[in-house]
Amino acid sequence: MDNINLFQLISALSFAIDLAETSISMENDFFKSFSEINTKHKFLNHSKRTSYISLKLALEMSKENDFLRKVFIASSLHDIGAAGFIDESHTESRFVIQHSMKGSDLIKKLPLMDDEVSSYIKFHHENYNGSGPFGLKGDEIPLISQIIRLADTFELLYNDNKPNYVQREKILSFLKDNEGHIFAPYVFDIFLQIQSKDAFWWDIENISSLPDIIEKVSPNISVFIGLIDLKNIAQVFADIIDTKSPFTFKHSTNLTKLISNASDYLGFNTNKKTRFEISALMHDIGKLAIPNSILDKNGKLTDKEFTIMKSHTYYTRAVLSRINGFSDITNWAANHHEKLSGRGYPFGIEGNNLSLEERIMSVCDMYEALTADRPYRKGMSKDDALKIIDNSATNGDICNNAVNILKEII
Secondary structure (H helix, E strand, O other): OOOEEHHHHHHHHHHHHHHHHHHHHOOOOOOOOOOOOOOOOOOOOHHHHHHHHHHHHHHHHOOOHHHHHHHHHHHHOOOHHHOOOOOOOOOHHHHHHHHHHHHHHHHHHOOOOOHHHHHHHHOOOOOOOOOOOOOOOHHHOOHHHHHHHHHHHHHHHOOOOOOHHHOHHHHHHHHHHOEOOOEOHHHHHHHHHHHOOHHHHHHHHHOOOOOHHHHOOOOOOOOEEOHHHHHHHHHHHHHHHHHOOOOOOOHHHHHHHHHHHHHHHHOOOHHHHHHHHHHHHHOOHHHHHOOHHHHOOOOOOOHHHHHHHHHHHHHHHHHHOOOOOOHHHHHHHHOOOOOOEOOOOOOOOEHHHOOHHHHHHHHHHHHHHHHOOEOOEOOOOHHHHHHHHHHHHHOOOOOHHHHHHHHHHO
């Protein structure tokens, strides 16, 4: 399948962003200054819930599909600029400005986006009274940014650990107190209407377990994108993944070069080569769920830390498997730590069930990781890395044929 559904792709990338924010929130009360509302907030459904509320607001304003499409994309990806954030000691204002500007810049790099969507993300933390990071006031703030501002704040107020009916009054009180200050009165009035229906609150509570909740309010954006545009999108997310830690800088891009060379060596056609390259660019997207304290640790990981680190392949599959027509890309990407011996992770898949592409991905990933600098060691020489790889092949963990292909392309 050469075309990918844009709705599914945005939903998958939105989930990846939530994984990133979940990992950040695990780090030393990271959000204490950013969110005085709820410092123990769970971010796993943040983008999905923000998107649902934004669309409910938007549907009361217009049924025009292009407007709803922009609301969906901007609200789903509104925190894309926070996904690769490294600095844990920033102040609230610094974080808000940096992740808003970074998000705006990243959106411009994604195919099929436009400057309008970029501006909606840039200004989604503006306050109606002009006290926000960029000083826009009232109608100077794009309407979609105003929508996201309220929806985003509501989601931060919402507590996943409590039933919706015990927190409604507290949330409404906070929002009401900030009408005309943080939130546009027009947007707030519409919010009062939609929240007056009990179904709204039950949707908020059950959005993680009932996928049709977001689907029933989403616009028709069954636009299909080709592999070249998809590869460009994958490159943007590879950059986000790699910049999450200074010790993974360019890892995904460097791996993709090896995979590209292996594809040429094996005579893959353009379609298959591009899909293989996309899988390399996205193979570590699950690392967005891993706290930087583990990724950057200068020393051996504890058993608990290693268990958390291993989960990144599980989350890579969780993100990519949401996209129809992605099964081969998902397997090539997510199985890069599986071993022929069955001693790999996360599923312990044995050799007969691992394709040649998966075996090549595993070997190339190992070589790139060994030759790159890490927090606890300098990158190895080519010869030293190949000695370790040869030993792993001798032990039956990786494929001799894949090792020989690696040697040919380097």
